[in-house]
Amino acid sequence: MATKTKKTQKAVEEKIAPAYKVAFPPELPANKRGKLSSKLFIMEVADPMGRPKAKDEWKDFREIEKIELKWEFCYKHSLGKYSKFFIELEKGNFYATKCPKCGTVWAMPRPVCANDLTICKWKKLTGKGTLVSYSISEFVPAFMKVKTPYVLAMVKLDGADTLFAHQLLGWKKREDIKTGMRVKVVYKKGPVGHPMQLMHFEPM
Ligand SMILES: [Zn+2]
Secondary structure (H helix, E strand, O other): OHHHHHHHHHHHHHHHHHHHOOOOOOOHHHOOOEEEEEEEEEEEEEOOOOOHHHHHHHHHHOOEEEOOOOOOOOOOOOOOHHHHHHHHOOOOEEEEEEEOOOEEEEEEOOOOOOOOOEEEEEEEOOOEEEEEEEEEOOOOOOOOOOOOOOEEEEEOOOOOOEEEEEEEEOOHHHHOOOOEEEEEEEEEEOOOHHHHHEEEEEEE
């Protein structure tokens, strides 16, 4: 049954893929444009199934209008049970959580132990650790607004049982970045775009 479903799915995808096109005809003549000043353009969307127009039961709804709306947003976002982690980062302290039952130390902190669902306790770490793995990105999304190459480090902090992922800065040559090297948490003072930017790693 599963194989049959898979085959059917593939057949549908093959049928849709080549025909799935959004047509962008040139902007309509002025006399067909309506009166909204914010109207950008009207476009016609093709039938995603690529069926002949004679059978297009959606033909009355193919004309799509695109308009421009400007929004302003203000988010009030609670950091919830993770709050202490970020409050302490601001003070230059690194906190993990420790499970009182199995002893696992979680960094990133977890309010509840993933092994046995016991409620954890906060535990201060030194913020020093060892680079276990890393990746170097030459290209990052523009919204990140960071310099490249961007080094994402997986760090085992001293006293923790898990790996912590964050940016590695403060290195000179990429050849100097090696697994097993000692790194430390460096805290940022002042306003940041996101609470996670209150820290990063640097070689010790
Ligand atoms: Zn546990």
